[in-house]
Every structure is written in C-alpha cells, then in structure tokens.
Amino acid sequence: MATRYNPKEVEPKWRAAWDEAGVFRAKPPSEAGEKPKAYVLEMFPYPSGRLHMGHVRNYAMGDVVARHRLASGYNVLHPMGWDAFGMPAENAAIEKGAHPGVWTRDNIEAMKEQFAPLGLSFDWSRELATCEPSYYAHQQRIFLKMLENDLVYRKTSKVNWDPVDNTVLANEQVIDGKGWRSGAAVEQRELEQWFFKITSYADDLLQGLETLENWPEKVRTMQSNWIGKSRGAKIRWPVSGDAPDGVDQIDVFTTRPDTLFGASFLALAPDHPITKRLSETRAEVADFIAECAKIGTSEEAIETAPKLGIDLGFTVRHPFDPDWEIPVWSANFVLSTYGSGAVFGSPAGDQRDLDFARKYDLPVTPVVLPPGADAADHKIEDEAYTGPGEIYNSRFLDGLSTDDAIDAAIAKLEDLDLGEGATTYRLRDWGVSRQRYWGCPIPVVRCETCGVVPVPDEQLPVELPNDPDFSQPGNPLDRHPTWKHVTCPQCGRDALRETDTLDTFVDSSWYFARFCNTDSDAPVDREEAAYWLPVDQYIGGVEHAVLHLLYARFFTRALQTCGLIDLPSAEPFAGLFTQGMVTHETYKSADDKWLPPEEVDQTKSGAWIEIANGRPVTVGGVEKMSKSKKNVVDPTLIISDFGADVARWFVLSDSPPERDVQWTQSGVEGAWRFVQRLWSVADAAPDADDGLADTGDALELRRAIHRAIEGVGQGIESFRFNTAVAQIHELTNTLKKAETNSSAGMNTARREGIAVLAQLTAPFAPHIAEECWARIGCKGLVVQADWPTADPSLLTLDTVTLPIQVNGKKRGEIDAPVDANADQIEELALAEMKVAAFLSDKSVRKVIVVPGRIVNIVAS
C-alpha cells in the first residue's frame, strides 16, 4: 500500500540517528588512520538572529561537498561558528537597550535552533563564537605576537570617519565615499591608529594568487587589482628657485620614465607635506587646499570635477638637464595616498596631464610616435597618446621603443643618482582600530613613562567590561568609569588601557585555523593545523572577494612569520567557491508600498492582486531577497511546510551554484513533487531480488544506474549541482518506468537502483535518502555507506547510435557496434535508407567517421 512521505515525522528521526551515531565528528589526526582529510568550510554567519535563504543555499552547498567527501572515505572537518562581534549588536543596545552580549548570545541560540532542522553535517563540538573571551584571548595573543614581530604599528593618519556610526572605517569599507553600513558621507580626520603591515606581504600575496588554481578567476583578478602592483621608477627632482626651506628634492613615482623629456610640470597632492607647508604662509595655497577638500569623494564628483591647480612658485631641475627648470604645481587630481603623492606631468602621454596642461597653458611636447605615424605631422590636440611607439624629441632616448626607453631612462637615473627602478603598490596597510565597544579589546596599556606596553600574557584576556553605557554617542569603553584605569605592567604607575577595539574583519581572519582544535591552549594548535589546513573547500559570497579573503591570506602569512603555525604553504584556502544569491520577484501595492510574497496572489487570468483587499499589484524586478523590498521568504516557514529536504533541493536545483537562483512558489512545489516521487519509487521497491540482472532490460537499467553514479559524482566534485540534480531526476524517472517491467532480473536491478538513488540523493536531501535506504532494507545509515562506484563495463555500450550527416546536416542515424571500425561504419552509413535516398542524385566526395560520435558525408 503506497504511503505518502511525511517529512515532519521522518526528518527529526534521522537527525536524531545521526547525532546518536556521532557521524559528523571530525577525527583528530591520531585517530584518522589511513583516511585522507577534507576540510570543508562555509563562511561563518553573523548571528543576526534570523536564518535567511542565502544561508540555506550557502550551507546546503557546503553540506553536499562535506557529505560526499564523508561517503567517499575522507576524514571530514565541517565546523560551524559565529562571527559574533560587530555593530548590529551595538545598534540593538542603542535602540532597544539590550546588552550587546546578551543580544548576540540570544541570537546565536535562536539561529542554532533554526539551523538544526536543515540537517547539516556540522561538527558542533567545535562551535566557536568570536565574541567569547575563550576566542578573543587568543586573538589578543596573536596581536601581541604580531607587535613583537613588527607587523603592527601605530601612526597618526588621516582616517575615514563615519559621522553616523561614530567610527573609523577601513578603505574597503568606504563605498563611493559613503560608509558601507550607514551610507553617510565619510569625512577625513586625523587620528592615531593601529595598523597591520599587510603591505610587507604585498608581493607574496600577489604571487600566491597564481597558485590558487581552484579559486574563481574573478576573485583572483579582483585581489590582484586591489594589490595593484606597478613597475616604474622613483625619480628625485632637485629643487631650484624659491623652494621652501629644507626642501631640496621632490620624490616622484612614474611608470613612464620614457616620457621624461615630455615633462612640463610637477604636481603635488593638495595634502602633500610641501603643499601644506606653503599653505601656512600663503593664503592662496590654503584656499586651494580648502577648495579641493570641498569636492566630495563620490564617483560622480570625481568624474565631473574639473582639473584644478595652483602654481607653488618654485621649480625643479630636470634630472637629465640641470639647466631645464620645471614649475611645481599642486593639483587636485594627485592622490596623496599613492606613490609619493607627487607626479611629473608629461601631457602628451597622459590624459589627465594633458587636460591640466591645456587648462593652465603649460607646454605639450609629444615624445612617443605611434607606429606608422610621421614625426613631422604627429600632433597632440585634446587626446593624449598613451600607447607604445618610438621615442622622439628626447635626446639620448630618440629612436628607442617605449619599453627600451624605460630601461634606458632608469639606467641613466641610477647613473646620475637621481632615481632608480621602483615598484609601487596600491595596497595600503590595514587600519584596525575601531572606536567601538563590541569588539576585541586591543591588549595594550599606555603609560606616560613607558609608552605603549603590551598586556602580559598572564593577564589575558583583556575582557570587555560587562556594563557598557550606550546612552551617549561615541565609545563606551573610553567613557567607562573604571575599565581603562590600570597600572602600568612595566613601572606600576597609573596608566590607561587602549580603548579601541579591533576591526571585526580581524576576528574572521583566523577562525578557520582555530577550528582545527578549539580546545588548544595556543591560538592555533600547530600539529592539528598542519594536518587540517589548508581548507580544501571554502564556500561563501563573492562580496568577500577582496576584504575577508585577502585579510585571511595575510593572517596565515603573519601567523607563519610569528611562528604560530608551520605550514608548507601560507595559503589558507586551497579551493574557493563563490555562490550566487537567492532572489525573488518584488511586489508593489496600488499605493506604491512593497508587499511580501505571502500577501499577494495570482488570479486565474494571471493578474496579480493583494490578497487582503483584491487590489492590483505591480510585479517588479527579480532582486536579492532583502528586508527593505520585503521580497523575503522565511526558510523556517518553508521547512515547517515542506521539510528541509525540499528547501535544500530547491536551492541546489536548476541554477548553477555560482549564479543567482530565483525563489518561486512553483519551484518549491516542484521540489516537493520530486521528494514525493522519490519516495513512491522507493516505496514500490520489490522485496527480494530475482536473479542476475545482466541481460535485456535489467542490464539497460543497470547501465542507467551506473551512468548516474558517474554523472552525479562528477557534478558534485565540479560544483555543477544543478546537473547532478538533473541526473538524479533522470534516474528516478527511469526507475519509475521500470516498475511496470517484469523482465528477468528487474527486481534485482531495481533494488540496486533504489539503493544507489538513495546514496546519490543523500548529499542533497539527506533525510529522505535515509528513509529510502531503510525502506529497501539496507544496513546502517546511508550517511555512513561508502559512495557507490560506477562499474566501467556498464558505462560502455555494445552498440551506439550514430547520427549521419550529409554536408553537415543530419539525414539519418545508424546503430553500429561500439568496436566497429571506420570502414564498417562508413558502409553502414552509406547503406542507411534515408541517407541513400538523399544521396541518390549526388556523388560522395569524402566520408568523415568520428568513431562513437558522428558520421559526416561530403557530397555534391
């Protein structure tokens, strides 16, 4: 008697069984035996308190990989934790008066409850939360080690100040001149800050990218651009004329020393030290600096801002001709943060320089002749020529190619001791100070006598005070009545704690290493890290392509330098996969308000209406699920209606994992139908075998089964879950059809097929897979069963169907023995009725036989 599959009863049963068997506990290296290791990790979530579909998709993908590796005989580490520090907890404190710690820990509990029914193969015994002293104590140790090893320093610097969040932002957190979280226009302020010396690894971080073959090309490119390596020359220009006191040269970086003879001005950034010096005595320079500061840093402002400059009233001498004096300007298009904050303008070869030169009537001397151009009539009007060519108007460089001229110019500069070849990076050091309560305290004390003193190890962790006051803006740690008042660990006198906390990106830069042994007394257990790292497969959103992933790569290098880990490669993530988002249609009511999907419906005629009042609804674009547009579907509701398997199956079907997937009601129903169909196939299983299944239809069925084994395995390993799903569908359909076939050996073949189907489905929809496995009487749990292997003899066929083309168009097909040679196939092809008929009035010129694939007859 057919039964309906009821996930509400079945799913909890199997989760309990997995728990009881402890199947997801990673074994420490000493107990792993011969098994190879596999470290599968998804980016850990921020505990917002609310599970969303993006989580479901992310963790379902990781689960497919982890469960497949587990079944394939690996010792799998698949841990879970919480990226638990951060501003939302403080915002909750400010808005609702909740303590950030209480709020965060409650959220973690709530989310754990929402995660549980998904049936993910996490090893919860290694759970960690970055806000717990047991985690951040080690982070403070790492910080102090980095301090010892010169990887941390303090400097006063201009910082991005978010006036709404009252905090400093990293460059990466400023998007279009606005705070990444608040959206407020970012201001510039001078503050003393802690910095991580990520730039000392710039080249290594760049080179390491080349070894990351299992990373998306896109992410590698983005990181490479972010690091931004440029080769060129550093040139020291001796000053002349009425230069400020103490200034005897100006350093300039250029990638184009070949265009030096086209130089017509030097330009300094408005906040270059020399410009600032001059502003103290010259009002017009001060006015100019103020004018430049007024122009925002937004994309639009930069694009439309006209070139602005001011003649600083002194000159420099050309490095190749001491008699040639060149005026020094300050210009708004020069960045103080790149190179040396100064450029030489060679207008014919650079559009910005040209715009500037035209505006202020500075000379424009072309020095690069484009290929094929004539020196006599090559002119620069409004467009600079930036391409390669032959150097002219350039004395000793004349006649050289641009590339050769670069080398020659650098050699000459080195000769004259006025410069040398140089490399510059766009990457800047990572400012990690945050004026925030809910973060990892920076474990140092400031003493008037001793300066900055590290907190001694036995006093770690420096814990956050439990009674922060959020009634006023600013940093509660700084305002706290007692917390910052300490005695200096060195001299014993009164001193002050550092009240800044660390950027939360620090927390996530090493958690994957902590997972290797969450009980270790050291920040990272050296031996276990050597065993587990690198993470074999890391999965997360592409929004972390630069920030988190670059910082984590920096951290493994820093940990290595500090002697805290010992790995053959400093790359933390051998494989990276960036998954797409979950999207949904958007809906707007008649009065232009966003409506959630559950409040709208489609009538028979296809019109969309608001359920509450029947008024028409406008269907908008398909966009990432977001609270603001209300196009959100709550996974918890889907799971309670349809079960976790349906939710998981849906987010893994149809769309390739790297692309966005659109959530639709009909798609959910499709997934539900599949689960029911799968169960009906398993439920209809014959009770016993009926002999050998090596002939006729039974053999054909077995072939289909083994093709599915092959295909699904490959699909999983290559992150083509959608095609793996399609093949599971296909096998299910084949098995369904086989139910009415009573040929010899069919029962045997069907029982094999259902067992295989359960195994192939298990990584995707693990609960129903267990139920099917049990239904046909297989021993143990499917999660513990060895992944099936395809029998190679069943993957090849005796006969193949070959299409026959005539002049590239299909005209018929033949069945040929798989081992037939080209001559035999040709003979069969030419004899095929339709082909022969088609060829009756033509003569065959050539026959191309591609064995196993196709036959093409060229005829005329």
Add this chain to the structure above:
RNA sequence: GCGGGCGUGGUGGAAUUGGUAGACACGCCAGACUUAAAAUCUGUUGGGCGUAAGCCCGUGCCGGUUCAAGUCCGGCCGCCCGCACCA
C-alpha cells in the same frame, strides 16, 4: 576609462570542450482518475510549412576558419559585476 563575465525555447538552464542544440526542471496544453476541484499519473510542447513521410529556419548581430561552430577567430551590439584621477 580599466579589468572580468555573460547573451541558447514562454521561463531557469543542459550540451561529454569542435561532433545529433534544447538534457533536467518550471510553465502551458491535452488526456486518465473525480460529481467537481485539488492532488496524482500519462502524453505533447523551439519556430514555420505540410493530411503525412518530410522539408526549411533557429544559440544577440555581421563576417571568417572547418567535413562539421552555441563552442574557435575578427568586428559590432546589449546586459551584469568589480575597480576607478593609482601617475
């Protein structure tokens, strides 16, 4: 502006990397079951012509290479993402 990616039925997407375009799924349509609906099952479904066997067209556009092009090459058009006055 620079860098990366993409463009295939009504829809999401397949296509063994140059070898039968449209697997699988959604939707639509038809049929079975039902008093009826839902659910379920079965079948059809790229477009055009044809009673039919069949023929023609078809992977953004134009051209090329090849026995053979969604796939390779050249040139356009469009969309998406990242970076952006980086010297």
